[in-house]
Amino acid sequence: MATALAWIVLVVPLISGIVLxxxxxxxxxxxxxxxxxxxxxISFALSVAVFIGLLGNAADDRSFTSSAFEWISIAGTDxxxxxxxxxxxxxxxxxxxxxxxxxxxxSAEYMEHDRxxxxxxxxxxxxxxxxxxxxxxxxxxFLIVGWAFVGLASYLLIGFWYERPTAVAAAKKAxxxxxxxxxxxxxxAFLILRELGTLDxxxxxxxxxxLGANSGTVLAICxxxxxxxxxxxxxxxxxxxxxxxxxxxTPVSALIHAATMVTAGVxxxxxxxxxxxxxxLAGDIVAVVGAITLLMAATVALQQVDIKRVLAxxxxxxxxxxxxxxxxxxxxxxMFMLMAHAFYKAALFLAAGxxxxxLHDEQSLDRMGGLRKYLRVAYFGMGAGCLAIAGxxxxxxxxxxxxxxxxxxxxxxxxxxxxxxxxLGAFLTALYMFxxxxxxxxxxxxxxxxxxxxxxxxxxxxxxxxxxxxxxxxGGWLQLPFGWTEISDWLLPVTGEGPAILEPTxxxxxxxxxxxxxxxxxxxxxxWWLFGADxxxxxxxxxxxxxxxxxxxxxxxxxxxxxxxxxxxxxxMADVMLTRVEPAGPQGIITGTVAFVRGAARLVRSSQSxxxxxxxFWMVLGIALAGIVAALIAAGGS
Amino acid sequence: MGEKVTFAVAAIxxxxxxxGVVFFRDAFRAAVSLIGTLLSVALLFIVLLAPFAAAVxxxxxxxxxxxxxxxxxxxxxERGEVTTPDRLDRWQVIxxxxxxxxxxxxxxxxxDSSSAPADAAPATTDVGTPASIGDAFLSxxxxxxxxxxxxxLVAAVGAVILARSAVQGAGGR
Amino acid sequence: xxxxxxxxxxxxxxxxxxxxxxxxxxxNPLMLLLSVELMLNAGNVSLIGFSxxxxxxxxxxxxxxxxxxxxxxxxxxxGLVVAIFRSRTRLDVDEMSSMRG
Numbered sequence: 001m002a003t004a005l006a007w008i009v010l011v012v013p014l015i016s017g018i019v020l021x022x023x024x025x026x027x028x029x030x031x032x033x034x035x036x037x038x039x040x041x042i043s044f045a046l047s048v049a050v051f052i053g054l055l056g057n058a059a060d061d062r063s064f065t066s067s068a069f070e071w072i073s074i075a076g077t078d079x080x081x082x083x084x085x086x087x088x089x090x091x092x093x094x095x096x097x098x099x100x101x102x103x104x105x106x107s108a109e110y111m112e113h114d115r116x117x118x119x120x121x122x123x124x125x126x127x128x129x130x131x132x133x134x135x136x137x138x139x140x141x142f143l144i145v146g147w148a149f150v151g152l153a154s155y156l157l158i159g160f161w162y163e164r165p166t167a168v169a170a171a172k173k174a175x176x177x178x179x180x181x182x183x184x185x186x187x188x189a190f191l192i193l194r195e196l197g198t199l200d201x202x203x204x205x206x207x208x209x210x211l212g213a214n215s216g217t218v219l220a221i222c223x224x225x226x227x228x229x230x231x232x233x234x235x236x237x238x239x240x241x242x243x244x245x246x247x248x249x250t251p252v253s254a255l256i257h258a259a260t261m262v263t264a265g266v267x268x269x270x271x272x273x274x275x276x277x278x279x280x281l282a283g284d285i286v287a288v289v290g291a292i293t294l295l296m297a298a299t300v301a302l303q304q305v306d307i308k309r310v311l312a313x314x315x316x317x318x319x320x321x322x323x324x325x326x327x328x329x330x331x332x333x334x335m336f337m338l339m340a341h342a343f344y345k346a347a348l349f350l351a352a353g354x355x356x357x358x359l360h361d362e363q364s365l366d367r368m369g370g371l372r373k374y375l376r377v378a379y380f381g382m383g384a385g386c387l388a389i390a391g392x393x394x395x396x397x398x399x400x401x402x403x404x405x406x407x408x409x410x411x412x413x414x415x416x417x418x419x420x421x422x423x424l425g426a427f428l429t430a431l432y433m434f435x436x437x438x439x440x441x442x443x444x445x446x447x448x449x450x451x452x453x454x455x456x457x458x459x460x461x462x463x464x465x466x467x468x469x470x471x472x473x474x475g476g477w478l479q480l481p482f483g484w485t486e487i488s489d490w491l492l493p494v495t496g497e498g499p500a501i502l503e504p505t506x507x508x509x510x511x512x513x514x515x516x517x518x519x520x521x522x523x524x525x526x527x528w529w530l531f532g533a534d535x536x537x538x539x540x541x542x543x544x545x546x547x548x549x550x551x552x553x554x555x556x557x558x559x560x561x562x563x564x565x566x567x568x569x570x571x572x573m574a575d576v577m578l579t580r581v582e583p584a585g586p587q588g589i590i591t592g593t594v595a596f597v598r599g600a601a602r603l604v605r606s607s608q609s610x611x612x613x614x615x616x617f618w619m620v621l622g623i624a625l626a627g628i629v630a631a632l633i634a635a636g637g638s
Numbered sequence: 639m640g641e642k643v644t645f646a647v648a649a650i651x652x653x654x655x656x657x658g659v660v661f662f663r664d665a666f667r668a669a670v671s672l673i674g675t676l677l678s679v680a681l682l683f684i685v686l687l688a689p690f691a692a693a694v695x696x697x698x699x700x701x702x703x704x705x706x707x708x709x710x711x712x713x714x715x716e717r718g719e720v721t722t723p724d725r726l727d728r729w730q731v732i733x734x735x736x737x738x739x740x741x742x743x744x745x746x747x748x749x750d751s752s753s754a755p756a757d758a759a760p761a762t763t764d765v766g767t768p769a770s771i772g773d774a775f776l777s778x779x780x781x782x783x784x785x786x787x788x789x790x791l792v793a794a795v796g797a798v799i800l801a802r803s804a805v806q807g808a809g810g811r
Numbered sequence: 812x813x814x815x816x817x818x819x820x821x822x823x824x825x826x827x828x829x830x831x832x833x834x835x836x837x838x839n840p841l842m843l844l845l846s847v848e849l850m851l852n853a854g855n856v857s858l859i860g861f862s863x864x865x866x867x868x869x870x871x872x873x874x875x876x877x878x879x880x881x882x883x884x885x886x887x888x889x890g891l892v893v894a895i896f897r898s899r900t901r902l903d904v905d906e907m908s909s910m911r912g
Contacts, residue, residue, distance in 0.1 A: 656830075659846065703881065707889070
């Protein structure tokens with residue numbers, strides 16, 4: 001029953017996406033909305049039904065696989081078109097379809113004046129289908145299919161406004177880096193197939209322990225999986241595509257580049273935790289990469305002026321927390337943070353979208369200020385999101401982040417290192433988010449005021465912002481410190497229990513809560529002192545620490561480094577190839593062949609005089625020569 | 639003895655008329671001369687006990703083909719051989735070399751052959767009768783037979799098409 | 812067979828050489844065709860001679876095939892000559908060189 005509904009959840013967005021894509025011409029907006037939003041609503045309702053169905057079962061009876069048909073069967077390896085419905089995938093389904101539905105609803109108004117309304121919803125539905133396929137896949141084969149489809153949908157949506165060269169460049173960049181991750185994932189699947197002879201989740205995870213704890217094979221599998229995860233989840237050093245992906249429409253940024261797609265890496269690691277549990281080294285590498293990412297991205301977010309880029313770097317940072325958590329083995333904490341982040345980051349992006357929409361595509365913080373008077377709904381969404389992400393007690397981010405950090409504190413030396421980095425990150429998070437809030441919604445209006453005045457959003461956009469704002473408050477109450485652990489309990493059948501699984505303890509929770517609340521409030525206070533209380537102070541202090549801030553402004557110069565290391569040598573090599581090797585080598589061979597054939601043809605052509613008698617002469621000469629030779633042979637032989 | 643005389647007469651006739659074919663300046667005379675060569679060769683065929691081939695030689699060659707030559711010569715009218723210098727004069731050397739080489743080859747080959755069962759063959763034989771030739775055509779050489787008929791068909795169609803284009807080129811229907 | 816086969820072959824060779832000389836010397840296309848007929852006849856003499864020598868009808872069969880081919884060749888050859896030279900004043904094969912490479 002549960003699996004049948006899950007199939008429908010999976011297929012409905014696909015069908016509506018195909019119908020929209022194949023619709024001749026531009027249908028009326030009402031039809032596009034009905035198909036594009038209605039399909040996601042159906043999926044969400046059925047996801048809830050699946051969830052309720054699983055709730056009715058005992059905890060150890062919540063995992064179902066369903067196979068539509070056998071896709072490939074060779075040499076004892078069967079790959080079925082199968083889905084796996086278990087607590088983890090149901091949780092992801094709920095997030096994808098729930099947040100996805102709200103964002104689709106929001107898009108109905110946001111994209112209203114775009115001439116490609118239909119194409120937008122077709123691509124969005126394709127994305128939802130791909131993401132559902134990714135999380136529902138019952139084996140690595142279809143995981144990769146969904147993984148690649150998600151990359152494709154992301155490419156299509158980043159490059160949605162394809163008239164802009166920057167959007168096209170950003171889409172290409174995202175696609176290329178995602179393909180690097182795809183290659184890692186595919187290689188990991190090959191390795192699993194070679195070592196375990198199966199691509200099925202259940203068989204692979206059951207056989208994982210047979211590879212031996214801390215063996216090189218397990219480490220290789222884990223690191224290859226992590227290459228895939230890092231590319232999708234924008235972890236150092238494969239993070240550079242995500243800030244550029246903000247070239248896409250804001251709902252796309254909210255759905256794909258904040259709530260769902262970028263968390264696919266976290267999902268992947270939790271799904272494959274059977275491998276990561278076996279290799280402490282792999283887990284530590286993942287955790288350290290996550291920690292580095294979260295700190296680096298937080299510092300960059302401090303400097304951004306574009307409102308969406310602040311949020312993008314904040315996403316990189318927050319996903320760094322999740323990756324750090326799952327790397328340490330705190331799977332439930334990571335998934336809890338994934339869910340909470342989906343709520344508050346979607347709220348932030350959608351509120352930012354309202355601002356951008358109201359200001360007619362203005363994204364720079366320098367030309368914002370005092371907006372709270374005009375845009376009450378956006379102010380609510382942004383405020384709730386900021387309080388949540390900063391970790392103010394009572395909000396979702398507080399519980400999620402503290403769950404992660406409290407678990408990390410139990411993780412040995414690496415865990416303590418991660419905890420320290422996480423606490424620092426929490427301070428920076430509070431600082432940069434409230435910098436955004438204070439600069440956009442408080443303070444004086446930009447010089448000259450707003451021309452025309454910002455117009456508030458209609459209900460299409462307001463409702464999702466408000467709902468997500470509320471969810472960023474109450475969404476964290478599923479898992480409270482000191483014993484109320486709904487998320488961990490729900491995920492227990494998937495993550496299991498063992499020495500590699502980290503859980504917070506009371507002592508670490510107390511320490512973490514005290515320190516992190518101090519840090520969050522400190523960050524907010526500093527932000528108020530810098531940006532809120534006196535808008536002129538920021539300008540007066542502009543001269544301080546120019547050098548480091550320039551580095552942060554350039555996002556630690558990763559793009560420049562990639563240019564120097566990969567792009568420029570590649571370009572120079574291509575140049576040498578083009579100017580030196582190619583004319584002499586391939587082109588030389590071809591032109592040489594042509595010249596030879598042409599010369600030979602000229603030589604041979606002169607014999608074709610067109611005179612029949614000349615041909616006769618040649619023929620006679622040939623016969624005569626043959627005759628003379630034969631005569632000589634005969635004379636010699638006799 | 640009679641055979642040798644007949645051969646000598648026929649051979650001299652064939653070569654003599656052949657020389658006429660090659661060296662008569664007038665095409666009409668050359669064609670008539672060809673008739674003499676063909677009849678001489680037909681005579682040789684009879685000496686070689688191939689009466690059917692001889693009959694065909696006379697009827698088809700001397701009768702049909704040469705008559706067609708004469709028709710065309712008459713149709714194209716008197717247009718004497720050109721007098722412009724021969725551009726291929728230099729090549730004549732090659733031609734003569736070729737003829738000499740061929741002659742040497744043939745002479746050596748003929749004089750070298752020693753295995754001819756010249757006297758083994760019976761004086762009278764039935765290989766030249768229409769019956770045996772028809773039998774050979776329809777049993778051992780069926781493919782050659784079919785190919786021959788196909789060639790004739792192609793030639794007939796080709797002649798018609800050439801005639802059509804010739805008529806159109808001349809402004810006819 | 813009182814006349815040795817060598818005599819027939821030498822005759823055949825002589826006829827062939829005559830034909831060759833004709834092909835090479837004459838520039839009138841009609842004469843070219845006549846010379847070719849001469850060469851074909853030379854071949855036929857050899858074929859019939861061998862047929863007699865080995866007492867086998869195959870030689871005669873091929874002589875007949877050669878005659879048929881000769882007939883077809885003459886039909887097409889004469890057709891071409893007529894088609895090409897009806898509009899020209901001179902009969903010269905050297906002018907039929909539009910297929911020059």
